[in-house]
Amino acid sequence: MGSGFDQSSLLTVILTTSPTPSIPSTELVSSVLRSFQRHCTELLTARVIVVFDTFEHVTARSRLKKGQATAKVAENYNEYVANVKELIVSKYTPLGEKNPGNEPAGTPLKEWQDRAEFGLENPRNEVSVTITQTADQQVTFIEPAARLGFGLAVRAALRICGTPYVWVQQHDWALSADVPLGPLLDVMANSEADETVPIKYVSFPSERMRSYAVSACVNDYPALRDLTASLKRDFTPPSNPEVKVPLTPLFFWYDKPHVASTEHYLARVFPSRLAMRRGEFIEDKIGQRARQYMKEGQWHRWACWLYYADEAKVPYLRHLHGRTWEGAEGELYLKFGYVEE
Structure with a gap:
């Protein structure tokens, strides 16, 4: 699995994530990272950009591919974003190191605003995005103000990617x-x-x-x-x-x-x-x-x-079927017939 190539100059991992029934648990993303550790450790030492896509509407029944989330999923999303950020920083930044500002390695020090545009030129066809990045550019987070969808989420990351190659990773596919x-x-x-x-x-x-x-x-x-x-x-x-x-x-x-x-x-x-x-x-x-x-x-x-x-x-x-997976605890409820009201 090792290769000796310089990941920081060649490759950036683009990880897209969005609301799922299992949030605020990070089990999906954790499963992906564990598969990296087992089958391609270079993906844990490369730069990483995480795009947190969001939901469009709160509805009685989730249709996550269309951006529709239940009130429970919507309520848990901010906590999920915070949990994933903590997980990614812990996996992608060396423990104990300090950056030039004497902050712990991985602390987002730089923040700026950008926009994702689509369709005909019109102010309504733009979504503002907030980008935060560690001092060494090892970890970057992109948070749109409105739902982008997978395509525009990937484009937002590509535009700020500083490497010639990218590994594009959805949050519910693991290496085997x-x-x-x-x-x-x-x-x-x-x-x-x-x-x-x-x-x-x-x-x-x-x-x-x-x-x-x-x-x-x-x-x-x-x-x-x-x-x-x-x-x-x-x-x-x-x-x-x-x-x-x-x-x-x-x-x-x-x-x-x-x-x-x-x-x-x-x-x-x-x-x-x-x-x-x-x-x-x-x-x-x-x-x-x-x-x-x-x-x-x-x-x-x-x-x-x-x-x-x-x-x-x-x-x-x-x-990993992220749009339907309820997480480990939720899957047990479904398997044995116990469903929370």
Whole structure:
């Protein structure tokens, strides 16, 4: 899992989180961080930006994907934000260190206001965001004044990201197998000089993506099948020739955990304020469009890949179902029939 690469200069983790039934508990985020510790420790030493998206309306029944939260969830959200901040600072900043202001390491010292704009130019099509950051830029928190949705949340983080690559992480996907992040970044960086085989985005197989290269979503389309046959291979990172990084072309842009070029992300997914409306998900909006372009021979514009160790027979990602998960205690209530009124 280790690689010796300089995470602070190469990679930023973008973690998006929002209201769930389990808040104010941080169990979801804690599960993600534990999976980092077990399967890719570099993700705990890289810079991290946490975007706290919020809810749109308080309703009798939660529809969290649409920004609708119950009164209980809404009431618990501020406490949840505070709990996650404490958790992230404890995991991403060295204990006992002091910064130039003699404050504990990780203390947010810098704060500023920004805005997330969308749609046609109009003051109503803007959301103000508050950004706080540690002195060493190791930890950054973004808090919008209104709901952004996953797409605009990612864009808000990309805009202040100071590294060439990002790891985009939703709060309810955990790693379930070891990810060789250093060699993978090395291969991506090396591909910058080879326009014939660009590597701009790499996702990882989940349960439904086993044997992706020979699945119907590839084999049923001659252009995708031929492209897979010509490009699928083991790449060799220049800094470690003994390691192989197996990749196969991916014909979609997924929201699930992925590593990507920051510049490519902004240029391809967010070329203008019209690209994404408030509340939208990238895979719903851009993923479908990208797949159609790829079927028409434009895969190279997107340069999406799937990490393909052992022909993707083993899932690398596990979905935690954040919108329905009640937390450990809540799940026990549901399992044994005890539901609080």
